[in-house]
Amino acid sequence: MVRFLVICCLLFYFVAPLRVTAQQLDFTVTINSERARTQDQDVFDQMKTAFEQFLNNRSWTDDEFKPEERIKGNLLITINDMPQVGLFSATVQIQTVRPVYGSNYESLMLNFADRNWTFEYVDSQPLEFNQYSFLNNITSLLAYYAYIALGIDYDSFSPRGGDPFYETANNIVANAQQSSRPGWNQNTSDKRNRYWLTNELYNSQVLVPVRDAYYLYHRRGLDLLTSKPEEGYKNILEAIKNVEEANRVQPNSILTITFMDAKSDELCKILKNAPLEIKQEAVAALLKVDPNNARKYNDILKG
Template sequence: MRNFIVIFLLLINTEAMYAQELNFTVTINSDRARTQETVIFENMKNSFEQFLNGRNWTEDEFRPAERIKGNLLITINDMPQVGMFTATVQVQTVRPIFGSNYESLIFNFADRNWTFEFIDSQPLEFNRNTFLNNISSLLAFYAYLVIGVDYDSFSPRGGEPYFEIASTIVSNAQQSPRPGWNQSTTDRRNRYWLADQLYTSQVMVPIRDAYYLYHRKGMDILVSRPEEAYPNILEAIRKVTGANEAQPNSILPITFMDAKSDEISKVLKNAPMDIRKEAVSLLLKVDPNNSRKYNDLLKG
């Protein structure tokens, strides 16, 4: 009996040691929904968080402290009928930096065209090979996408299998008339183009390499080996700029810079002047909207 108890406790402890991959907080802004039934949005939040955080997305083992932290910020733009919603979704995830308490914003993307039906108390079902509904497909798409980006930052192109699944979700969802899943020529910042550039486009492969260079070979060793870290961060910026020049105004360079612009402008302040000068020259090409903060790197 005692041996049974010991084994049982070991199983419980082993189960507690490992967890699902994601640790997302869902926030829903329903001010524009024009309804007094606000409880539905609390239930929606709980349902979406359970869907993202309560399942295994990979076959790898994650300790609780290793879970990918993220925010899903949903703004309800309209509720044209009961149970039907149009919304904007902001997806953000962070990555811990080795040997510090610092968390680096690694993915920051605004999905501006999401329509869906939400039926209270109905469980969300998902099958990666079949389109079931526009909620589970969108949530699963971003789950695999952010896992892929995270894996790319720890090993060269390590996110490949997860980008492949995200691309499959896009293909399956194209049977739906809902926007965001198709090869639109007017909206080139949707889910289709994001998956295409992370998984299919050879022109954008350098940006995937940039995630690894910037984070694993740059930020993770910045304190211990700055003489290696700064050139690697610069090389990552070169790769992002080169991809943008090869295919101007593409979604992936913009997404990379939306996550990293503030951090780059702070991190490079202590870099050697020659690195700062080249970095600023490149950054002004790929992200001219933030020219003021980049030019500040040349002061002092």
């Protein structure tokens, strides 16, 4: 009996740590506190640690990830003001990447600026989250972007694979609206916020082609460039045409802008090696979607 208990304890000791493979995120949080009116910088070190632990030590889905499969991301939080002790006004820049099959290259998936976040934080504050109710503006925002990051990543591996994650993000938005905090509401003067991003990812039928573009561009495009370059370039072109189609129906949507913010520089590098016909069609479409970057898209044809 004693031997049995010892074996059970040893199994628990060695096996339990392996459960971390169920975690899905590998985020680095950076906090720029230069504008904060406080001499106590320790609070920002604690904030960084607490936010990273919340994102990285929690299981966001039942799907198991190996450590090397976890979604890498950066969360840059810039403190704009600290009107009183424990109250912060900030902007957030979130970036995530996805590895490209058969290479060491990581493709930028999400590059989104959240310009209006207010929250309360004190030392050693426990970060509690419930996807069915609003508890605080810290965990609602962090969880929201965790699910957005997962949704876009899953969209890139299977057609519209991110649906369940966008649904949860949509629920977080609905719950947070009761707080009257900025960024969660249908503000027509600021369409680059959490409400509109989720609305276009989860509720908009006319913007579904952009979601399909994530799959075409990554799984059927970038992942094939090494083994089947001709097919890969064709699918990348098809992804660009999808984005053009969505932009024609709903110009300057936040989802189209978000896609191009992540992909414009990468497209210029990748397409320089594409066949001339692919380049020409791609540039023609890109000029319609993102005319502000016309100069660098035209440079593709010189490559």
